[in-house]
Amino acid sequence: MSVYEYDAVIIGGGASGLTASLYLSSRGYKTALISKGDPVCCLSTGGIDVLNGSDSPFDLLAHLPEDHPYSLVGREALIEALSFFMEIMGHAGLPYVGEPGKNRQIITPIGTTKSTGLVPCTMADADLAEDGHLHVVSFKGIKDFYPSYITSRIKNSAFSVFDAKVATTLGIAARFEDDAFLDAFISWLHDLEIPHDRVALPAVLGIRDPVSVMEKISSATGRQVFEIPTLPPSIPGLRLFRALKRLLQAKGGHLYWGREVSSFESQAGRIEAVTLSTTGRPSRVEGKVFILSTGSFVSGGLFASRDWIRETVFGLPVFVPGERKDWFNTDFFAAGHAIEKAGIEVDGTFRPKLTKMDNLFACGSILAHSEILKYQCGHGLAISTGMAAAKMCEGMLS
Amino acid sequence: MIRTDVVIIGGGATGCGIARDLALRGVHHYLIEKGDFANGATGACHGLLHSGARYAVNDPEAARECISENAILRKIARKCVEVTGGLFVRLPGDSKKYRDTFLKSCEEVGISTEVLSASRALDLVPDLNPAIEEAVTVPDCSIDPFRLCMLNAFTSRHKGGGILIHHKVVDVIREKGRCVGIRVEDCSSSHIKEIRAKIIINASGAWGDAVARMGGSEVPMTLSKGSLIISNHRLTNMVINRLRPPSDGDIIVPNEAVCLAGTTSITVDDPDAVEVDPREVDIVAAQAEQMIPRFGATRIIRAYTGVRPLLKAESSDSRSISRGYRIIDHKNGMYSIMGGKLSTYRLMAEKTVDAVLGELGIKAHCRTAEIPLEGQEELSGYPLSKRLKNIDNIVCECELVDRDHVERVVNSLGTQYIGDIQHRTRLGMGPCQGGFCTYRALGIMQETGRMSPDDSIQTLRQFLQRRFRGIRPALWGDQLREEQLVESIYLGILNMGLKR
Numbered sequence: 030m031s032v033y034e035y036d037a038v039i040i041g042g043g044a045s046g047l048t049a050s051l052y053l054s055s056r057g058y059k060t061a062l063i064s065k066g067d068p069v070c071c072l073s074t075g076g077i078d079v080l081n082g083s084d085s086p087f088d089l090l091a092h093l094p095e096d097h098p099y100s101l102v103g104r105e106a107l108i109e110a111l112s113f114f115m116e117i118m119g120h121a122g123l124p125y126v127g128e129p130g131k132n133r134q135i136i137t138p139i140g141t142t143k144s145t146g147l148v149p150c151t152m153a154d155a156d157l158a159e160d161g162h163l164h165v166v167s168f169k170g171i172k173d174f175y176p177s178y179i180t181s182r183i184k185n186s187a188f189s190v191f192d193a194k195v196a197t198t199l200g201i202a203a204r205f206e207d208d209a210f211l212d213a214f215i216s217w218l219h220d221l222e223i224p225h226d227r228v229a230l231p232a233v234l235g236i237r238d239p240v241s242v243m244e245k246i247s248s249a250t251g252r253q254v255f256e257i258p259t260l261p262p263s264i265p266g267l268r269l270f271r272a273l274k275r276l277l278q279a280k281g282g283h284l285y286w287g288r289e290v291s292s293f294e295s296q297a298g299r300i301e302a303v304t305l306s307t308t309g310r311p312s313r314v315e316g317k318v319f320i321l322s323t324g325s326f327v328s329g330g331l332f333a334s335r336d337w338i339r340e341t342v343f344g345l346p347v348f349v350p351g352e353r354k355d356w357f358n359t360d361f362f363a364a365g366h367a368i369e370k371a372g373i374e375v376d377g378t379f380r381p382k383l384t385k386m387d388n389l390f391a392c393g394s395i396l397a398h399s400e401i402l403k404y405q406c407g408h409g410l411a412i413s414t415g416m417a418a419a420k421m422c423e424g425m426l427s
Numbered sequence: 428m429i430r431t432d433v434v435i436i437g438g439g440a441t442g443c444g445i446a447r448d449l450a451l452r453g454v455h456h457y458l459i460e461k462g463d464f465a466n467g468a469t470g471a472c473h474g475l476l477h478s479g480a481r482y483a484v485n486d487p488e489a490a491r492e493c494i495s496e497n498a499i500l501r502k503i504a505r506k507c508v509e510v511t512g513g514l515f516v517r518l519p520g521d522s523k524k525y526r527d528t529f530l531k532s533c534e535e536v537g538i539s540t541e542v543l544s545a546s547r548a549l550d551l552v553p554d555l556n557p558a559i560e561e562a563v564t565v566p567d568c569s570i571d572p573f574r575l576c577m578l579n580a581f582t583s584r585h586k587g588g589g590i591l592i593h594h595k596v597v598d599v600i601r602e603k604g605r606c607v608g609i610r611v612e613d614c615s616s617s618h619i620k621e622i623r624a625k626i627i628i629n630a631s632g633a634w635g636d637a638v639a640r641m642g643g644s645e646v647p648m649t650l651s652k653g654s655l656i657i658s659n660h661r662l663t664n665m666v667i668n669r670l671r672p673p674s675d676g677d678i679i680v681p682n683e684a685v686c687l688a689g690t691t692s693i694t695v696d697d698p699d700a701v702e703v704d705p706r707e708v709d710i711v712a713a714q715a716e717q718m719i720p721r722f723g724a725t726r727i728i729r730a731y732t733g734v735r736p737l738l739k740a741e742s743s744d745s746r747s748i749s750r751g752y753r754i755i756d757h758k759n760g761m762y763s764i765m766g767g768k769l770s771t772y773r774l775m776a777e778k779t780v781d782a783v784l785g786e787l788g789i790k791a792h793c794r795t796a797e798i799p800l801e802g803q804e805e806l807s808g809y810p811l812s813k814r815l816k817n818i819d820n821i822v823c824e825c826e827l828v829d830r831d832h833v834e835r836v837v838n839s840l841g842t843q844y845i846g847d848i849q850h851r852t853r854l855g856m857g858p859c860q861g862g863f864c865t866y867r868a869l870g871i872m873q874e875t876g877r878m879s880p881d882d883s884i885q886t887l888r889q890f891l892q893r894r895f896r897g898i899r900p901a902l903w904g905d906q907l908r909e910e911q912l913v914e915s916i917y918l919g920i921l922n923m924g925l926k927r
Contacts, residue, residue: 073915139887142922144922177874182880333908359899361917362888362925363924402915402918402919402924405919
């Protein structure tokens with residue numbers, strides 16, 4: 030068995046685990062991030078939902094239930110976390126725009142709007158509050174984007190269809206990495222002589238550097254260009270994830286990607302190490318502190334059996350919202366299925382309750398009572414609890 | 428106003444069977460169905476072509492009809508029937524005495540059986556519970572009820588019959604006490620049509636009493652709810668029955684890539700207000716697991732429930748009520764065909780048409796037992812090789828349905844209903860249950876100009892709500908995980924949730 034030692038070991042490579050790892054490694058701690066694969070973050074819109082339902086997310090904070098993780102984070106720490114996020118994304122070449130205290134509206138693929146906090150700059154002009162005058166560009170055969178949903182709802186709008194010879198968002202985004210393809214696209218768009226000031230596309234403007242793709246199109250056509258997030262797999266979600274991962278590597282964080290924790294060791298109320306299964310020899314990863322950020326059901330941090338719910342790494346006690354028959358509302362669209370409350374309950378220091386592990390912390394959507402879909406607070410919660418848990422670790426390490 | 432000889436109300440197997448029978452005997456007719464074909468009990472059954480063995484002990488008459496129809500349908504409906512064969516398995520604790528009675532009864536009604544040792548049965552179905560005592564082979568088959576309805580309707584349409592699906596009967600027209608026609612409402616346009624006929628046949632299953640009452644009579648029925656679950660895998664190539672008296676969860680039927688397990692039997696009042704109770708899912712799953720242990724570890728992708736329209740009987744136990752059928756001449760121009768089951772639909776149609784033609788004074792022989800269903804050869808069965816041909820354009824990844832196929836169906840039917848596409852292509856029938864592809868299919872429908880973007884979103888909402896009804900009772904494990912992803916799409920990314 031190979032043995033590795035770290036200050037901090039983070040399990041789960043989604044937005045919360047990456048934020049926690051980034052914070053700790055930027056503070057000089059030797060950090061390891063273990064992830065069994067690409068996170069649920071890649072399925073998101075790429076926007077940072079902070080807390081929806083009003084123009085200002087902060088107005089709503091006070092009305093959240095006491096056991097909601099935001100109540101543990103607090104307003105100041107939330108602002109600090111979002112500012113930290115904006116700052117690092119600027120360094121990563123994928124700048125985000127928006128104000129932490131103000132929600133904005135972006136267009137959805139069905140032509141409605143959705144409220145969100147911060148957005149990647151490729152969606153900066155996706156605000157419908159402005160006058161219509163919109164030209165939507167779609168791609169031939171694309172599966173997850175139907176422009177007439179949008180143009181039917183917006184005055185002074187029209188759409189055109191470009192043949193990219195592939196039908197998936199990922200395939201089209203990959204083609205935008207190619208300069209010859211981009212040039213052909215730009216010349217096609219230029220020849221359309223569209224009368225509108227703004228051009229909207231599904232979010233496929235390349236994977237590595239969408240900002241320069243967007244700027245090239247914009248300057249060649251003299252039109253404002255913006256992206257509309259699509260269904261999973263989502264390119265803006267993938268870009269966000271990759272940018273955070275690149276940043277962490279640049280800061281010297283150690284990644285164990287595609288690896289799963291198979292067992293752990295604890296002694297005298299402390300986690301000593303986790304063991305990672307591999308096809309070769311297993312690795313023992315030792316740490317002074319551990320953060321659990323494995324997410325909820327979709328990412329596999331929680332698993333529901335017919336009548337119980339299990340936390341999959343440490344077997345921590347899980348808050349279970351009643352009997353199975355009550356986990357879901359009968360109305361699919363009603364806000365807040367009870368199952369969204371399932372998760373790990375933590376105390377004010379982000380340590381799981383009912384476990385006597387002094388050096389174990391939890392953050393992100395695995396936290397109980399987060400009700401992410403009800404409050405539309407996914408990435409905001411991930412980033413702020415990730416940072417909060419990391420700060421608790423910092424306090425312990427220093 | 429439309430004039431015809433016979434109007435059939437109900438597009439289940441019986442109604443469609445009657446339409447074909449009339450068509451082959453040269454009688455003009457109209458068939459009215461408020462939903463799509465197989466909307467009621469036909470589409471909510473387990474797709475079993477009975478050998479009759481299940482009824483041999485308690486209901487030998489029904490068993491005789493089953494085995495005889497079983498042989499006929501194998502011949503005339505080759506593309507709807509998969510000749511799987513069936514097993515009755517006896518588990519430890521199941522009565523050996525019942526097994527003896529069962530074998531004797533099967534022999535008496537002419538159902539061929541063979542007793543197999545546990546190891547021979549396990550050779551045939553390796554995932555069977557290795558603890559079984561023994562198994563008995565029977566000629567059970569798997570049958571596609573939807574395809575069966577469509578093919579019967581195909582003949583009717585081909586021979587000049589009128590078929591109106593998504594049309595609801597709102598009124599039976601009576602003159603001097605006699606039913607002389609009906610008024611139907613087009614469910615998409617609310618437009619009312621009047622159809623005049625010499626005879627009205629009520630083949631509306633669980634809704635039979637309501638239709639009969641519109642005509643001024645009634646049919647006493649007992650409605651029995653039966654719930655089933657669908658597994659993500661085809662765990663057996665044979666139909667598996669439990670060798671014991673009929674009870675909950677005693678059958679598993681393979682169907683294409685999945686298995687259906689059922690059923691429960693609960694008496695209900697209103698056929699429009701039935702839901703699967705999560706406890707029924709647990710009962711059926713636990714029983715299925717006893718016969719095939721791997722069933723317990725397999726994803727349940729959906730649960731559904733149908734209402735058996737049984738003949739009214741004194742007994743309060745709906746399982747002991749005969750599965751036989753009855754033709755009621757209301758003596759007012761309306762006939763009701765009640766009870767029965769999918770396996771004997773053709774026989775029920777034949778007897779009904781015989782009775783109706785007797786009144787009309789038409790002499791024509793029934794030929795449905797000899798002539799294979801028309802249009803079968805065009806049904807490809809949609810083999811994998813065909814599905815993979817257009818791999819770059821797959822719209823439904825679970826069932827490999829490509830965009831061209833969806834467009835063809837949309838254009839040929841001119842349909843406004845997503846169910847029409849699902850039943851014809853298998854779109855949305857896989858593990859995600861349409862969570863990803865229905866949005867796409869509706870996008871394609873509105874791009875072809877068949878429906879407006881607003882209608883398309885409205886249809887999507889209705890679909891998601893209906894889909895959730897089927898999924899909700901069986902949410903745990905990987906299916907719960909997938910459901911959370913689907914929720915994140917519609918309630919998160921597309922923001923379709925109700926405001927809190």
